[in-house]
Amino acid sequence: MDIGGILKARRVRRDETLEDVAFRAGTDAGNLSRIERNRQDVSVQRLGRLCDALEMSLTELFEELEGKAKTPHLRDPASAFDKDTRQLIELSDKLNTNGRRLLVDLAARLAETKGLY
Known part of the structure; x- marks a missing residue:
């Protein structure tokens, strides 16, 4: 899976709009959409803000990217719900x-x- 796909899957699983997550991450929905579709590169700083907005750590993101995540590690277990x-x-x-x-x-x-x- 790709970084954009992981971010989008987490956002969809949480039943949040592009606008919800983008606002918390300090960006706009169009930018987030391009990132989720891997049409735009993302800085580590912005990636960190997106992860925070989705209540996941960069470590969790990279573990999932590498296929090493056995189970989701959630800072807040409620974040897995809609x-x-x-x-x-x-x-x-x-x-x-x-x-x-x-x-x-x-x-x-x-x-x-x-x-x-």
């Missing part, structure tokens, strides 16, 4: 035990409702 799931995790962390139970009950009832999944 945006909505990460938001739900963040909100649940703020709840007490009773609040979390209510949230789980609500999610179970929603899952039982036809048309919501």
